[in-house]
Amino acid sequence: MWLKAIPTELSENEFRTVELNGQRILIGRASKGYFAVLDQCSHQKLALSEADGLPGRIHRDLLECPHHGAKFDPYTGQARGLPAVRPIKAFQVKEEDGFVWVYME
Numbered sequence: 001m002w003l004k005a006i007p008t009e010l011s012e013n014e015f016r017t018v019e020l021n022g023q024r025i026l027i028g029r030a031s032k033g034y035f036a037v038l039d040q041c042s043h044q045k046l047a048l049s050e051a052d053g054l055p056g057r058i059h060r061d062l063l064e065c066p067h068h069g070a071k072f073d074p075y076t077g078q079a080r081g082l083p084a085v086r087p088i089k090a091f092q093v094k095e096e097d098g099f100v101w102v103y104m105e
């Protein structure tokens with residue numbers, strides 16, 4: 001089902017985290033628009049959004065984990081930089097009525 005997540009007010013390379021369906025989801029915006037991923041790195045299952053106050057970041061269309069620097073394609077979830085080799089969970093998104101919607105099973 002589609003879940004209403006956040007207003008479409010992020011600038012490029014910004015992100016926010018929200019709780020949806022009991023899961024922490026990172027919603028961000030890169031050059032191809034909005035994306036949504038589970039806020040959990042595939043390396044050591046730590047948060048992608050922050051590490052001791054240091055935020056994760058979106059740089060050159062990749063989402064970078066603040067813990068050990070793994071990089072991911074935020075649209076597909078595929079790992080694009082060590083130490084991660086496995087993908088993160090990416091969700092389908094759409095923009096409608098001024099909001100970002102996330103599709104969750």
Ligand code: FES
Pocket residue numbers: 041042043044045046065066067068069070083084
């Ligand atoms: S937990 Fe993300 S790179 Fe290690």
